[in-house]
Amino acid sequence: MQEETATDGIVTLSEVKRTYYLGEPVHALDEVSLSLPEGSFTAVMGPSGSGKSTLMNMVGCLDTPDDGTVTVNGQDVGALSDGKRARLRGSELGFIFQQFNLLPRLTAAENVTLPMVFQNVVGESRRDRAKTLLTRVGLGDRLDHTPPELSGGQRQRVAIARALVNEPSVILADEPTGNLDTETGSEIMELFAELHDDGSTILMVTHERHIAEHADRIIHLVDGQIEEIEHVTENPPVQGSETA
Amino acid sequence: MKIAESFRISWRSITGHKLRSSLTAIGVIIGIAAVIVFMVLGGAFEANIVQDFEEDQGDPGMWVNTQNTNQGFEIVPSPIYTETDIQTLESIDGVEFVAPEANLQASQLSFGDTLQTGGFGVQAVDVEQYSEEDMVKGEMYSSGNEAVLTQAMVDTLGGAVGPGDDVTINFEGGVSEEYVVTGIVEEGFGSGPDAAVFVSLVDHYNTTVETPRGTQEQAYSSLIISAEDASAVDSIKQEATEYFETDSDAKELKQEEQDIAVQTVDDAIDQITAVIDQLTVFIGGIAGISLVVGSIGIANIMIVSVTERTREIGVMKAVGARKRDIIQLFLVESTILGAVGAVLGVVLGLGLGFLAVTFIGWPMAYPVNWILIAVAVGLTVGILSGIYPAWRAAKVNPIEALRHE
Ligand SMILES: Nc1ncnc2c1ncn2[C@@H]1O[C@H](COP(=O)(O)OP(=O)(O)O)[C@@H](O)[C@H]1O
Ligand SMILES: [Mg+2]
Numbered sequence: 001m002q003e004e005t006a007t008d009g010i011v012t013l014s015e016v017k018r019t020y021y022l023g024e025p026v027h028a029l030d031e032v033s034l035s036l037p038e039g040s041f042t043a044v045m046g047p048s049g050s051g052k053s054t055l056m057n058m059v060g061c062l063d064t065p066d067d068g069t070v071t072v073n074g075q076d077v078g079a080l081s082d083g084k085r086a087r088l089r090g091s092e093l094g095f096i097f098q099q100f101n102l103l104p105r106l107t108a109a110e111n112v113t114l115p116m117v118f119q120n121v122v123g124e125s126r127r128d129r130a131k132t133l134l135t136r137v138g139l140g141d142r143l144d145h146t147p148p149e150l151s152g153g154q155r156q157r158v159a160i161a162r163a164l165v166n167e168p169s170v171i172l173a174d175e176p177t178g179n180l181d182t183e184t185g186s187e188i189m190e191l192f193a194e195l196h197d198d199g200s201t202i203l204m205v206t207h208e209r210h211i212a213e214h215a216d217r218i219i220h221l222v223d224g225q226i227e228e229i230e231h232v233t234e235n236p237p238v239q240g241s242e243t244a
Numbered sequence: 245m246k247i248a249e250s251f252r253i254s255w256r257s258i259t260g261h262k263l264r265s266s267l268t269a270i271g272v273i274i275g276i277a278a279v280i281v282f283m284v285l286g287g288a289f290e291a292n293i294v295q296d297f298e299e300d301q302g303d304p305g306m307w308v309n310t311q312n313t314n315q316g317f318e319i320v321p322s323p324i325y326t327e328t329d330i331q332t333l334e335s336i337d338g339v340e341f342v343a344p345e346a347n348l349q350a351s352q353l354s355f356g357d358t359l360q361t362g363g364f365g366v367q368a369v370d371v372e373q374y375s376e377e378d379m380v381k382g383e384m385y386s387s388g389n390e391a392v393l394t395q396a397m398v399d400t401l402g403g404a405v406g407p408g409d410d411v412t413i414n415f416e417g418g419v420s421e422e423y424v425v426t427g428i429v430e431e432g433f434g435s436g437p438d439a440a441v442f443v444s445l446v447d448h449y450n451t452t453v454e455t456p457r458g459t460q461e462q463a464y465s466s467l468i469i470s471a472e473d474a475s476a477v478d479s480i481k482q483e484a485t486e487y488f489e490t491d492s493d494a495k496e497l498k499q500e501e502q503d504i505a506v507q508t509v510d511d512a513i514d515q516i517t518a519v520i521d522q523l524t525v526f527i528g529g530i531a532g533i534s535l536v537v538g539s540i541g542i543a544n545i546m547i548v549s550v551t552e553r554t555r556e557i558g559v560m561k562a563v564g565a566r567k568r569d570i571i572q573l574f575l576v577e578s579t580i581l582g583a584v585g586a587v588l589g590v591v592l593g594l595g596l597g598f599l600a601v602t603f604i605g606w607p608m609a610y611p612v613n614w615i616l617i618a619v620a621v622g623l624t625v626g627i628l629s630g631i632y633p634a635w636r637a638a639k640v641n642p643i644e645a646l647r648h649e
Contacts, residue, residue, distance in 0.1 A: 053647075062562065062643050083566045090564015097646065101559045105260040106253070117249045118564035162563065 009035030010073060010169045010201050011059050017067035018054050018224075028054040030224035031068065036170060036203060041196045043212035044205045046221030052205045053174060055221065059203055060093055060172050061085045073169050090118050094163025098175035100155040102147040102162075108134060109143040112161045119166060133161035137191060153184035160191055164200075171195065173204040177211055189214050193235070210236060245569040247576070254577035261549075265581060268545040271538030272585025272625060273592060276618045278531035280593025280611065281600070286524025287609025288601040290517050295607060297513050304474040306481055306508040307345075308488070309466040313501045321347070323451045323463040324497035332492070333469060336483045338476030343373040344464035346449045352414040353441065355401045364397060364439040366413060368448040373468065374429070382407035382427025388447030391423035394431050396438040413441065456496040463497070469506075481506055528614070532621075538585065539625040546578050546633035550640075557637050558645025567638040574634035575627060582626020586619045593618075 011034075018029040028051045036042055036059075044052050057063035058070050061077050064085075070077040072092050077085060094115075095101075102111045109130035116126055127143075134140055137157040147155050156176060163171050173192070177185030193214055196202060204215065212218045213236050220228040258265045310320045325344065333342045350366040352359060374384050385391055391411065398405050405411065407425055414420040423443065431438050453463040469484060471477050488494055488504045498504060550557070557570060594610070601608050 057643055060562070083568070086561060086564055086566040086569075089562060095562045101555070101562075101646065103556055103559065105256045114560070115563040117253075118245055118560070118566070118569055120246060122246060122249075166564075 009037045009040075011036040011203075012071045013055075013058060013065075013068065015068035016058060016065040016070060018051075018058065018063065019066055027224040029058065029065070032224070032226055033068075034219070034226065036201055038169075038201055039196075039199045040217075041192075041202045041215040042204070043215035043218045044203065044221060045207060045209075045212050045218055046227075050221040051224040052221055054224075056172055056174050056203070056205055059170065060095060061089045087119070090115050091166050092169045094166070094168040094171045096156070096159050096163050096171065096173040096176045098178040100147070100152070100159045100179070102155055102158055104147050107144045107146055108139060108150065108158045108161075111147070111158055112165055115162060115166050129165060130161070133164055134158070136164075137161045151184075152180050153187060156180065156184075156188055157191070160188075160195075164195075170201045170203060173202065175205055175207070177206070177208070185211070245565070245572060247572070250569075250573045250576040251580070254573055254580055257549075257553075257577060258580055264545060264549075268542055269581050269585035269588065271541035272535065272582055272622055273538075273589040275532065275535035275538040276586050276589025276622055277593035277596065278534055279528045279618055280590055280614060281597045282524060282528045282531050283611035283614040284594065284597025284601060284609055286520055286528070287611050288597070288604075288606035290520045290524075291609050292606040293516055293520070294513050297509055304477050305340075305468060305470040306477065306484070306506055306511075307466060307468050308484065308504065308506050310494075310498060310502050311505050313503050319466070320502060321465040322498070322502070323453055323465050324494040325465070325467050326453065326455055326461040326463045326493040326497075328455065328461060329487075329493050330464075330467065332487060333467070333484055336480055336487075338472050338480050340470040340472045341370075341372045343370040343468045343470070344445065344449075345369070345466045345468055346445060346451075346464055348443070348448060349416040350413050350441075351416050353397075353401070354412045354414075355405050355409065358402050360400055360439075363437070364400065364441065365437045366415075366441045366443065368445040369442045370445040373470070374433075378430050378433055380428045380430055382425070385426050385442075385444050388444050389421070389423055390426045391441050391443045392427045392429045393425055393442075394429055394433065394438060394440050396431050397440055398428060400439045411441070453497060455493050461493075463493075477508055481508055535621060535625055539629045541629075542578055542581050542585075542626060543629035543632060545581075546574060546630055547636065549577075550574065550633050550637045553637075554640055554645045557640045558642040561640070561642035562646065570638045570640075571634040574637045575630045578630025578633065579623060579626040582622045582624070582629070583619070585626075586622020589622065590615050590618055 013032055013034045015031045015033055016029050017027070017031055020026045020028055032055065044055060046052050054063065058065060059072070061072060064070070064078040072088060075088065077088070080088065103114065106114065109127060112130040112133055113126045116129070131140065131143060134143055137160050139154060139157050139161070142150065142154065147158070150158065176192070177188055180188060189211060192202060192204070202215070206212050213232055216232055218230040218232060219226055220230065308325065310322055310324060312318050312320055330342045330344065333339060346368040348366040348368055352361045353364060354360070371384055371386070380395060382392070393405060393411075405425060407427055409425045410422055411425060412420060412422050429442060433442070449462070449464075451463060452460045455461050469480060471480050485506045488506065494504055560570065598608055
């Protein structure tokens with residue numbers, strides 16, 4: 001299963017190793033090879049400590065491999081300088097976290113356009129962009145609200161809008177529904193399905209099977225290795241499935 | 245990242261923690277305010293003295309006296325200025341008159357039953373030295389048993405003395421003489437205390453010395469040179485100084501370690517203001533040390549803030565912030581704190597200074613240079629105290645930062 005071709009795809013990992021030394025060496029990722037084709041929706045499952053977050057950090061250019069290579073949009077992430085990697089993160093990747101991770105003192109619109117600030121995009125176009133995206137995630141009337149004034153589900157929607165703002169090549173989501181109740185979680189998954197339909201490339205970590213089934217395929221990680229890549233044949237109907 | 249953007253974000257973070265930001269800025273506010281208060285006080289004190297001098301100045305001119313070398317302002321009362329010196333000085337272009345000053349040693353003054361012991365001066369003054377404007381009431385003395393008083397002297401004697409009254413002066417050595425008061429002269433006339441009696445020079449002064457030419461001449465311990473108008477003062481001073489350096493009697497008569505000083509009012513003001521300036525800067529400098537405390541305060545709060553915002557820093561890095569962006573954000577934040585602290589400190593300092601100065605009765609002074617320096621120092625303090633916290637923030641590992649709550 002690990003012999004999947006690592007050449008094409010918007011993100012490729014080839015024989016990526018990441019080892020932590022805390023007395024015993026811990027192989028957080030052990031020769032993982034993987035490719036994310038454009039427009040694909042991939043879920044990652046696995047027990048706690050199996051390397052899911054480490055994999056996300058690799059793809060997200062927050063971490064670099066001890067061995068092997070990671071490419072994003074053709075660029076070898078490990079060869080980039082710190083500053084260049086930061087720029088790449090801002091332009092090619094959109095992060096969605098379990099804890100939402102919005103800046104509490106910025107408004108929804110300002111949070112959405114924060115990644116543009118670090119790409120030196122200026123001007124009134126920013127606010128238009130925020131309005132478009134927030135409208136798309138159903139928060140067109142909440143532009144000037146700050147995160148403490150929003151519910152969990154609304155915050156995650158703002159985070160999704162923020163992840164989309166620089167038109168990234170890949171959207172990374174680490175347990176995006178982990179902090180939400182079932183109903184709100186399925187609303188968020190609805191949004192993911194929409195993004196997928198619109199052609200976004202998504203990599204999502206989850207430990208819930210029914211969440212993972214929204215993806216095209218599910219990667220099962222165990223002890224830093226890909227144990228199985230499962231292709232999902234039938235996605236669950238998103239609308240009303242949880243409330244029924 | 246654009247500087248304006250970091251201003252916006254940093255400002256949000258400052259106003260988002262109002263209490264904490266205010267407490268941080270207070271350190272700088274107090275330091276700057278303390279410096280400004282002292283500068284206002286110093287400037288006001290100086291302005292007050294200059295004002296006094298200019299009010300008292302009367303006729304344009306200068307005075308000549310003898311000082312011990314290396315002892316600053318200490319005036320030596322030795323009679324070295326001869327009649328020949330006076331005549332030579334009077335021949336300088338633009339000189340109106342040259343008048344000797346002679347202090348008489350008096351111990352007591354009485355008017356009827358009122359006795360005044362000490363606290364006043366008696367000067368023998370050449371009639372020539374007076375002008376019409378100097379007289380407040382009555383007229384000048386014209387003989388040896390007549391005298392004029394300052395208003396302060398009149399007040400000291402109970403306020404009832406006026407032209408025509410008799411006063412008695414007891415001189416040291418037991419001689420006592422009676423004088424008829426002919427007039428009241430403006431306060432600040434002459435060079436002695438405010439409460440003063442003036443009597444005729446020719447009748448009360450007879451110290452003679454042997455001149456370098458072997459003759460006996462009357463000699464005085466200080467002179468007043470009056471100029472015809474203010475524009476002549478500088479050239480007279482130059483010529484007089486030259487004369488005292490070359491062929492004056494005073495040059496020959498003075499001791500080796502004595503200097504002859506020709507001082508205009510401006511010179512005196514310059515000397516005094518120089519001393520006040522030094523003192524002000526010294527005290528202001530000590531007040532400035534409190535800025536170090538303010539600086540440490542900012543640094544301390546910024547470090548706390550970095551720790552508190554570790555997660556936010558992680559988020560910003562995840563969405564594309566580079567190290568320099570993070571450094572910029574924190575530096576801008578500390579600079580804003582320093583600058584706001586400095587501006588508020590200046591305002592507070594001027595306010596307190598104004599209150600103090602008004603209370604004392606001095607004219608208000610605006611130490612413009614120091615205000616600019618204070619603001620510059622506030623900015624510098626802000627930047628310097630932000631460097632270490634900003635560096636710490638830039639070093640935050642986003643993976644760690646995003647992992648723990
Ligand atoms: N910074 C670290 N230092 C030491 N060990 C780590 C560190 N980060 C992760 N690990 C270890 O690497 C393994 C994989 O971790 P992680 O990718 O977080 O797993 P998951 O997200 O699947 O729970 C775990 O055994 C974890 O203890
Ligand atoms: Mg994890």
